[in-house]
Amino acid sequence: MKKLIPSYVRVPLIFAIVFAALEYFIDSGDRPAFIKFPMVSIFLAVFLFLLIAIEIVVGAVDKVTYHLLSDEQKKQLDEAQSVPFTESKFYQGIMSKLTRSKTIEQESDIVLDHDYDGIRELDNVLPPWWVNLFYATIIFALVYLVRFHVIDDYTQAEEFNKEVAMAEEFKARNATTTPDNMSVDKVTLLTDAESIAKGKEIFTNTCASCHKADGGGLVGPNLTDDSWINGGGIKNVYKVISEGSPNNPSMVSWKKIIKPTDIQKIASYVLSLQGSKPVGAKAAEGKKWVEEAAPATEVKPATDSTKVATTK
Numbered sequence: 668m669k670k671l672i673p674s675y676v677r678v679p680l681i682f683a684i685v686f687a688a689l690e691y692f693i694d695s696g697d698r699p700a701f702i703k704f705p706m707v708s709i710f711l712a713v714f715l716f717l718l719i720a721i722e723i724v725v726g727a728v729d730k731v732t733y734h735l736l737s738d739e740q741k742k743q744l745d746e747a748q749s750v751p752f753t754e755s756k757f758y759q760g761i762m763s764k765l766t767r768s769k770t771i772e773q774e775s776d777i778v779l780d781h782d783y784d785g786i787r788e789l790d791n792v793l794p795p796w797w798v799n800l801f802y803a804t805i806i807f808a809l810v811y812l813v814r815f816h817v818i819d820d821y822t823q824a825e826e827f828n829k830e831v832a833m834a835e836e837f838k839a840r841n842a843t844t845t846p847d848n849m850s851v852d853k854v855t856l857l858t859d860a861e862s863i864a865k866g867k868e869i870f871t872n873t874c875a876s877c878h879k880a881d882g883g884g885l886v887g888p889n890l891t892d893d894s895w896i897n898g899g900g901i902k903n904v905y906k907v908i909s910e911g912s913p914n915n916p917s918m919v920s921w922k923k924i925i926k927p928t929d930i931q932k933i934a935s936y937v938l939s940l941q942g943s944k945p946v947g948a949k950a951a952e953g954k955k956w957v958e959e960a961a962p963a964t965e966v967k968p969a970t971d972s973t974k975v976a977t978t979k
């Protein structure tokens with residue numbers, strides 16, 4: 668048995684199984700357990716060391732005992748080990764359990780009486796591997812029948828909807844965490860309190876030094892009136908924060924520092940200040956902004972599928 672699998676196969680195999688089991692059972696989120704938890708890699712290293720050590724010791728003991736054997740025993744051992752695997756007792760035992768086939772010498776026991784023009788038949792039993800597989804399918808069918816047709820656990824349609832819902836949730840989660848998933852074309856005005864609060868927080872920390880905390884303007888222009896140098900509306904405001912101003916280098920591009928979805932929140936916050944008329948605000952600069960005045964950046968909603976395809 669020991670020589671059945673050589674040690675250069677056995678050691679990696681055992682190690683791989685233990686490794687896979689650890690990765691499977693230890694919940695380590697999106698990173699492999701052996702990277703996230705140093706204890707796991709230490710354990711694996713010690714385990715591998717022990718595996719190799721055991722192999723070396725067992726191999727050495729084998730060599731020593733071999734030398735202690737008499738010539739007769741050595742010969743027996745060599746013979747036993749030179750038997751190919753398919754002829755080993757172990758293999759033969761398993762095969763006869765699985766098939767219960769008769770050897771050619773035993774066939775006279777099971778040959779049937781009929782003789783069809785010299786053609787005779789053996790009455791072999793069904794091989795156990797096949798019969799047991801068949802029983803397994805019956806058990807599976809019974810469980811399935813009871814679960815889905817008697818108890819009505821869930822239907823295929825429900826399963827489908829559940830998976831679609833999971834995929835949608837995954838998509839929605841990614842849409843807010845993937846930094847690239849926001850752009851001038853896609854940006855929309857956010858009005859929920861949470862986003863506005865987040866926008867306000869960043870604005871107060873990062874932008875207030877030039878625009879004043881209330882948006883009234885200091886170095887930068889007043890952001891609370893309806894006059895804009897670079898155009899108003901969510902898309903233009905998003906763009907100037909993201910790309911910076913083409914006219915004035917003081918208003919730098921923030922897209923490398925602030926992630927796009929946060930820029931959307933800041934832009935939404937800035938627009939929520941419209942008409943707030945803070946005390947001491949700077950005079951209006953730029954042109955009065957009328958929402959319809961920007962057809963170039965306005966994305967019209969697609970009305971049918973052909974439009975979706977052509978506007979891409």
Ligand code: HEC
Pocket residue numbers: 870873874875876877878886887888890894895896897898904907908912913914915917918919921933934937952953
């Ligand atoms: C170093 C000073 C400075 C900082 C910091 C700054 N800005 Fe500005 N901002 C300016 C200046 C100056 C302008 C005017 C640009 C122009 O004339 O086109 C401007 C323009 C703008 C405009 C366009 C106004 C218009 O009328 O077109 C918006 C929107 C804006 N800033 C938002 C922000 C936000 C949001 C932040 C923080 C992330 C920020 N700014 C940080 C100086 C600054």
